[in-house]
Amino acid sequence: MAAAPGAFSLREVLAGFQECVTEQREVLLGPYLCGWRGLVRFLNGLGAIFSFISKDAVAKIQIMENYCGGERREEYRTLQAMVRYELSGGLVDLQRRSAHPDSGCRTVLRLHRALRWLQLFLEGLRTARQDASTSAICTDSYNASLAAYHPWVVRKAAVVAFCTLPSRDAFLEVMNVGGPEEAVEMLGDALPHIRNVYGITQELYEQHHLLDLP
C-alpha cells in the first residue's frame, strides 16, 4: 500500500540517505540534511516529550544549512569538501571549543553519531519479534551508540522519553509505508544506504582524526 497523498512517509525520508552518496563515494550535504529534516518531522509527531531531542537536532541541521546556503556554499557541497576546506583553513577547534565552536566538522560529527543510533534502532525494529518492545529496542540502540557522548541528565531524560514509544506494530504503522510487512521490507531496503553513509563518514573522520572533536 502506498502512503496517503500528502502524508508523511518514512520511505521518502530514508531515500535522502540513498541519494546523498555519489558514484565517487562522496556525501552530498543537501540530501543528507534533507534526510535529517524528515526524521525530525517524524520525531515531532511522536509527542512533546521528544522536543528536547528535536530542538537539538534542528539546531545542528540549521547550522549546516546556513553553511550550505552561505557565501562559501561550494565548500559545503560535500562532506569531503567541507573537511578539506575547514581543516586547511584552521576552521575546526580540535582541542576545546573556542574560536570555531560550531564548525561543520563538529556539527556533522554529532549527527553522524546519531546516524549510528538510527541504524541500530532500525535494524532492531526490522528484526525484532512482533511483540517486542520499541522502547527496549530504542534504549538498547541508544546505549550502544549515542549514550557514551551524553551526560547523565541527558541519558536519563532520553530513556524516560523512550518509555512513551508505541508498540512495534503501531510504530511501523506510523511510518506510513503500508502494513508491518511492507514497513519491514522497506527498512531492509533502506538500511544498506544508511550503513553506507555511516561507513563513508566514519572512514573520512578517522582518516583526519576528527572522531573526538569537542
Ligand SMILES: CCCCCCCC/C=C\CCCCCCCC(=O)N[C@@H](COP(=O)(O)O)[C@H](O)/C=C/CCCCCCCCCCCCC
Ligand atoms: C521507523 C523509525 C523511524 C525513526 C525515526 C527517528 C527519528 C529520529 C529523529 C531525530 C534523531 C535525533 C537526533 C539527535 C541528535 C543528537 C545530537 C547530539 O548528540 N547532541 C548532544 C551533543 O551536542 P553538543 O552539546 O555537543 O552540541 C546534545 O547534548 C543532545 C541533546 C539532546 C538529547 C539527544 C538524545 C538523542 C536520542 C536519540 C534518539 C531519538 C529517539 C527517537 C525515538 C524514535
